[in-house]
Amino acid sequence: MQRNYLAIDLRGYPSDLFEAVCEVVPAEDFPLSKRGITGVEVFTSSQLRNVPKGVDLIFARGGTVQRNRKFLDSKRINVLSCPYPFDSVQARCAAENKIALELCFREVMNAQAYLRAKVLASFQKTVNLARKYHAPLVITSGSSSDDEVKSPRQLVAFGKVLGLDYSEAKASIYTIPRRVLEGFE
Amino acid sequence: MIKKTQREKRRYILFELTGEETFKREEIVTAIWNSCLEFLGELGASRTSLWVHEYGNRKGIVSCNTRSVDEIIMCLSLVREIENKSAHIRVNGVSGTIRGLKMVS
Numbered sequence: 001m002q003r004n005y006l007a008i009d010l011r012g013y014p015s016d017l018f019e020a021v022c023e024v025v026p027a028e029d030f031p032l033s034k035r036g037i038t039g040v041e042v043f044t045s046s047q048l049r050n051v052p053k054g055v056d057l058i059f060a061r062g063g064t065v066q067r068n069r070k071f072l073d074s075k076r077i078n079v080l081s082c083p084y085p086f087d088s089v090q091a092r093c094a095a096e097n098k099i100a101l102e103l104c105f106r107e108v109m110n111a112q113a114y115l116r117a118k119v120l121a122s123f124q125k126t127v128n129l130a131r132k133y134h135a136p137l138v139i140t141s142g143s144s145s146d147d148e149v150k151s152p153r154q155l156v157a158f159g160k161v162l163g164l165d166y167s168e169a170k171a172s173i174y175t176i177p178r179r180v181l182e183g184f185e
Numbered sequence: 186m187i188k189k190t191q192r193e194k195r196r197y198i199l200f201e202l203t204g205e206e207t208f209k210r211e212e213i214v215t216a217i218w219n220s221c222l223e224f225l226g227e228l229g230a231s232r233t234s235l236w237v238h239e240y241g242n243r244k245g246i247v248s249c250n251t252r253s254v255d256e257i258i259m260c261l262s263l264v265r266e267i268e269n270k271s272a273h274i275r276v277n278g279v280s281g282t283i284r285g286l287k288m289v290s
Contacts, residue, residue: 109263113223147203147273150262154276157258 005170007152008177010039010057010079011104011140015149019174020181024059027051037181041081045070048077056181059102065090072099078180079138082107084122091129094136098184100176101130105150105158106142120162127163137164138180139172193234194251199277199286200261202243206270210240216267217247217274221260233257238283246286254279 009021014036022037030040030052039057042048045067051058057078060071065085071077072093080094081102094101103123111119130137139159141150152173159169202208208216214237221230233253238246249257261274278289 105262109265147271149203149275151276153279154258154262157255157276158262160255161259 005152005156005173007155007173008181009141009143009155009173010100010138010177010180011059011081011102011142013141013143013145013149015146017149017151022057022181024057030055039079042077045074048074051076069093072097075099078183083126084119086122086126086129088129088133091133091135094130095133098136100136100138100180101126103127103137103139103159103162103172104142105140105155106148108158109142123162131164131168136176136180137168137172138177139169194281195234195248196251196254196279196281197238197246197248197283197286198254198257198261198279199289200245200247201275201277202245203273203275204271206267206272207243208267208270208272210237210245212268213237213240213245216264216272217261220264221257224260224263225256229256244277246283 007018009018011024012021014021020037022039024039024041027040027042027047037056039059040051040055041059041061043061058076059079059081060077062068062080062082068083068090071080072090075097077099079100079102081104083101107119108116139155141155143149155173156169159172160166217237221235233256234250235257236248238248258276261276264272264274266272278286280286
């Protein structure tokens with residue numbers, strides 16, 4: 001039995017369960033809360049011009065096709081979160097520019113009933129397209145307190161429920177996040 | 186009586202309740218089943234062979250068949266509140282025997 005997984009959480013709360021955890025904060029809060037690996041989240045492409053120095057990762061929050069395409073073409077971001085509505089053009093662009101697509105567990109946990117079904121369907125579509133075009137996928141917990149921290153096994157189960165293989169799900173919580181932190185060198 | 190070789194293979198999942206609130210075993214069982222029914226539906230839940238074995242000292246063990254381990258872990262992870270109090274469940278290990286799980290804890 002494998003008891004411990006090597007894992008990196010790119011959007012989470014610091015915990016011993018993970019080798020490294022990246023805390024994501026809005027761009028304006030960045031200088032106040034720098035401890036360990038920190039990422040900032042931008043909501044519009046104009047915010048990319050004002051990203052503070054010393055940031056380890058830049059997350060961009062998608063939501064519409066136009067916004068997703070702008071972020072994916074900009075090549076300045078590391079991770080695209082909420083990558084839905086997602087299509088094959090975006091998947092190809094993410095693969096070419098080596099921008100990871102985020103599957104956040106919190107999105108599913110916070111939604112209920114119809115909305116949860118829609119979020120799961122969007123994630124499954126993202127997974128299918130990312131597998132087809134070899135775009136990098138990362139699974140994150142999105143936890144904001146110690147109680148909400150999920151174990152790496154729970155994140156692997158989340159990936160498998162979305163349609164990933166066991167090895168792909170494991171890669172999405174360790175190998176790919178590590179490469180994202182190293183800048184795909 | 187079913188032969189040992191014809192029995193369904195099971196997996197045991199060790200979980201831990203995080204947060205400060207304490208709950209009775211019955212409340213935990215109801216919360217897990219409600220989460221399972223909400224996420225998988227009645228038909229999906231019936232196919233998992235879910236059973237809550239024991240719960241005490243904020244730790245517990247559930248079992249399911251080998252095909253639905255990930256679904257059950259997902260259902261446990263989706264528990265947000267029990268009896269209108271905030272509660273989260275963390276999975277600590279999966280094993281083929283209860284003895285194996287007790288070695289983890």
